[in-house]
Amino acid sequence: MGRIDVFVAPRPNPALINVMTIVNRIVMLRGVPGFRDFLLFNRLAGLRGVANVRHIDFPAADQQRLQACCGAGQATFITPNHPEFFTDWMIDKEVVSRVSPLAASWATHGVVNGLGRPMQKFWLANNLIAQIPGNNEAAKAHSVDWALQSHGVLLHPEGGVGWHGNFVGPLLPGAVEMGLEALQRGREMNKEFKAWVAPVVWKLAFTGNVEPALARECAYVEKSLKIEGAAGGSPSERVYRIYSTLLSRDEQACGLTAEEGAPYAVRQQSVLAELGRQLAAAIAAGPGLDMAELLRHSRRWLREGKADADEQKRVRKLTETIQRIQRVGPWAFADQTITQEETAEHLKRIRNDYCKGTLRDTINRFIPQPAGPRCAHIRVPEPLGLHAYGGSIDEALVVLRSRMQEAVTGIVAELQAGGGFISYPNPFYHR
Structure with missing residues (x-):
């Protein structure tokens, strides 16, 4: 080691x-x-x-x-x-x-x-x-x-x-x-x-009030992730459009088409169900496993090295994608209002999970700066x-x-x- x-x-x-x-x-x-x-x-x-x-x-x-x-x-x-x-x-x-x-x-x-x-x-x-x-x-x-x-x-x-x-x-x-x-x-x-x-x-x-700082961070994330047309509106609306666009990319990768106007939570569950089906088939998991059990099985499967490098890479990517999508949990959908603090948390999670490849992003993951x-x-x-x-x-x-x-x-x-x-x-x- x-x-x-x-x-x-x-x-x-x-x-x-x-x-x-x-x-x-x-x-x-x-x-x-x-x-x-x-x-x-x-x-x-x-x-x-x-x-x-x-x-x-x-x-x-x-x-x-x-x-x-x-x-x-x-x-x-x-x-x-x-x-x-x-x-x-x-x-x-x-x-x-x-x-x-x-x-x-x-x-x-x-x-x-x-x-x-x-x-x-x-x-x-x-x-x-x-x-x-x-x-x-x-x-x-x-x-x-x-x-x-x-x-x-x-x-x-x-x-x-x-x-x-x-x-x-x-x-x-x-x-x-x-x-x-x-x-x-x-x-x-x-x-x-x-x-x-x-x-x-x-x-x-x-x-x-930190809305101007949140707006600047939204703009950075939009530019970094090449999300066009997301500017404008409150920081919470911009964060939602960012996450919605990212989920659309996952839907496209899965071959899914979301119903127009479908809530984020519904779309998210559809993507997770499809990814879970693909993961279960890849590791030959038994029927009836919930997502938490399926992820545990996949991590064990990866540790045991039961397939060639390409298949392990595919299973690892499926596992990581499921975990990333799950990080927007049910708590995000529960309340009719969202505070500036919760909006800032969404932005930090997006930057940690999606914004990578530059020194600025690396520093942000280790020392995220508040608004x-x-x-x-x-x-x-x-x-x-x-x-x-x-x-x-x-x-x-x-x-x-x-x-x-x-x-x-x-x-x-x-x-x-x-x-x-x-x-x-x-x-x-x-x-």
Whole structure:
């Protein structure tokens, strides 16, 4: 295996972690006071805050609830939602700096291991745990060992970024599994030992009207993807036309013709059904599989290398196309209105999934730039005490996801009541 696929245990450096906490707070999040609000200076990411999160709304009661789960005699697995890339680690780092400064954080192996040895050393010193796809046993073992030393371990239970800040996706079981293992080992030494899965959610909201910036980003995407005639209208209308055009290209590739005026959701399901049929035939999957099961079968089929290179390439492309189309989920069709924040998320998802080949696009995938200044609203739902829980792992995931979604919905309702969102009619809406 290459270095990128080999797990190396973190070597946390407390002094470096403390310095990076300050750098994160000023350079990455809030910006440099005295520069961030002036023209020209506020266009420089390092002065205005790379993630442009000017304000952090983290009530003392929520912070205390999380802090109570951390410390001696307990193992804590902190599980934030995952609505945005890059900003995720910056906000997560701010959270753990307040409750468990030496917490370890899971990150993709492409970041920890894939940027050369000097950067790998830097990330390991910052206590990042490399997630190795298909080979996470070493990372899990290290995480349990670290949690048993009364330091937190942070990982995103949703897995990859979905760019849907109002919706919590299905959760993966890793945090609960590691928490139960830590509980078992901890109880061997201390019968009163406790293990927690502590969910955290955050919602980003613009502090003002960012429509001009959204319009500029729409124009860039339209030009990059050669989508003509999409200019004009609100940003949400332009985003819809972009996605509709991209779906039309998928329809043409499948040999499908959409009924005139058909809703996006209906067209999407037709394309997914046809792609699913083609994928099932290619891997000789049994009948009656739902899409999630079919994708699992296809990934296993690819790992086992059951066909020649051309057929593997075809199956890989079908799998990736299905996953890409699915990233516009049912949450996109649920509400009659769409906020500027949700419109911005659509744009970032499009740029991540479709805009490739230039340095600008590559930088955007790693460090996406927001359309304007924002406030991060952070809440801590009720932690799940595994030491007092008798249900199954699947039941625990249902409980955690419910608590996280309720907290996100609560933030959104609170902001809406205070007039904190600018909204448009939602072109994706489908009854």
